[in-house]
Amino acid sequence: MTDENRPSSYEPKNDFQIQVAQRVTRLPPYLFGRINKRIHQKRTAGDDVIELGMGNPTDPPEELVIEKLVEAARDPRNHRYSKSNGIGNLRKEVGAKYFKKYGVRLDTDEEVIVCLGSKEGFSHMCLAMMGPGDTAIVPAPYFPVHVYAIALASGNVIQLDVTDHDRFLKNIAYTCETLYPKPKLLCLCYPHNPSSVVVEQAFFDEVVKLAKKYGFMVISDFAYADVAFDGYKPPSFLASKGAIDVGVEFTTMSKGYNMAGWRVGFCCGNREMVSALATIKGYYDYGMFQAIQVAAIMALRHTDAAVEAQSVIYQSRRDALCDGLARLGWEDSRPKAGMFVWQPIPEPWRSRMSTMDFAMMLLEEGNVAVSPGSGFGPAGEGFLRMSLVENEERLRQAVRQIKACLKEAETRY
Template sequence: MSESRVPSDSPENGPFQVQVAQRVTRLPPYLFGRINKMIYDKRVAGDDVIELGMGNPSDPPQEVVIEKLVEAARNPGNHRYSKSNGIANLRREVGAKYFKKYGVRLDPESEVITCLGSKEGFSHMCLALMGPGDTAIVPAPYFPVHVYAVALASGNVISLDVTDSDKFLSDIAYTCETLYPKPKLLILCYPHNPSSVVVEQSFFDEVVKLAKRYNLMVISDFAYADVAFDGYQPPSFLASEGAKEVGVEFTTMSKGYNMAGWRVGFCSGNAEMINALATIKGYYDYGMFQAIQISAIVALRETEAAVEEQSRVYQGRRDALCDGLVRMGWEDARPKAGMFVWQPVPEPWRSRMSTMDFAMMLLTKGNVAVSPGSGFGPAGEGFLRMSLVENEERLRQAVRQIKACLKDAEAEYAGKASVGAAG
């Protein structure tokens, strides 16, 4: 039998090539990768970097929640696969919180589903709703997953400036009137990440009217529902009349309950959209560890006072950071809610360099990591996002280090200008 040979000039002789899906190649470069690598390198070298970039809560959950987790984890029955939509008692607690806090009645069986964190649920909801040729409207500047989850679902994105709420509503209407095919989905995020813009209930009333007028489905990302200051109470989209007819809302236990690593999120609202998400999740995953769900029930039932206290902790951190920046001559950008300060880069630095370069300078020379606004799209250029996860003393230290860094940088800049003038 003659031996089969591949011709020497055949493509099979070349290096093996991995051809990833177009949905992956469509994703833009990860702009925070450069900063994250430098943070890692500096820490390996022994530098104490104050991390104000990522909104990663540093406080633990309440002890009663941890104790319930330990107890539930010792029960052999809790180690089996769990239903992907969540155990019934947890969904009932979500419904109870919505009714108590917002006056919203939810059917736990058809209008609430648990998620492995709200980010997972949001991404799978986009997969359930969007396809090639479909368009979503997102706020600008944008939280990256609001754009990337749509892209991964093969949809298109139109981003509209979120800073003026009335104009944002009129821009939504104009886009729906003039774009063909019309947008299919409106993504909202209030309190807004990264800009900290907040709204009142009347805003959502208008959103519902727009959604019905233009057959526009709505996703409200309500991640910062439990973190608000100075008496402000963030409204729920679902509290507006007719909201459940047009959309859903994602909430999470990551922030107010300090359970970020536990990955406990919820989607509530329109039963058809919830069912579509349940269908996707049924194919992709099982539910979260049942012991965590049982602990989340305890957190919702017994720790609301601690959630309110956590907001006061964040308010103290906000004031420590903003007071220090104001004393430096920076604009007072104190937010009403959320875990971030959306800080304009001060002059003359805003004119001298990009926001990314400014953030890199603070990290390289000041050992303070912040998120450059450009990481949240073009509308974020000229701003920094500074998180409130460090304690008040660390935040004051961060301000001192930023001040020293800019003083040295200014002297260096003046020296170069002097040399240039002399030449």
């Protein structure tokens, strides 16, 4: 029937339905979406919102790294497809850093791969290791990708409280002894995001023993390797004897090197796991823009002092925020490492409202954006995650605005 012959009341039927994959429908609503949308609305309206939610570095990389990027971008050879596992010289620099800093020797041809940020690498490693019916253990509270990358790989998740080291290890053993089939994978994250819990090398020694006893693989998310305070030195999982037999470790240049938007990460460790990740990446991408890789080499070779100085900056920001909150009567929760303060909500607010409602009140009435702990799972209820990306004066201003907001709110609750 032509358009001319159709009756005027004719409406085409559209019974077609888009059916997305179950792996997508299994994902819960993004809990931070409500806050992010409101931040955008308020800023569009002209409000000066102090953003303490996302750990998005505001400081630039070193100038020599930027200059190297510009130089490399002008080389026509760097605009071709790159190798999906990263150029050889960058992998060698990663190996050199591991040996210098942790005493770990790596075969950079077989035991190191470059990722488009550690988040991409972690997600694709889960896809390489997990499948329907497989189970992984993750710390609780959790960083969202540690749960949802496993869900996207059709795996199941068991969350174990991360706050007590001995209990965490015992719970791993108990889970392996009572669950059938046994967990296939253990995800670790130290310094921990969001809770800022830290460990010593002996903890990883015990993890290796458990992995060999019960036959599970280990993924260590070492995103905050370069940001630590008060003399604390975060240990590498791979520095424990036998660790390379059972797992891998992801690191990133996003934090200490201020290269978050560059998306430079690395996976190091067990060659079979690295090879499996390389297989997945070989199908999914053509590797990182080579000019960025060349600039990353420059950063790894020549900016150790700047990375150490960045930790000092974050420590000063930590003290500015925690000192200010302590003056308000809040618990002193200053971390030993990482870019966040994991802050218990003080009473009476903790009993009066949910963590999400408290965070929304600070945003709506105080123009301070924080991450509600409930966004990191049930274990995060009653906490806020507050990032250290703003400068000290902005952090002090945030405390003043929080104080004023809560004083005003007391008249209504």
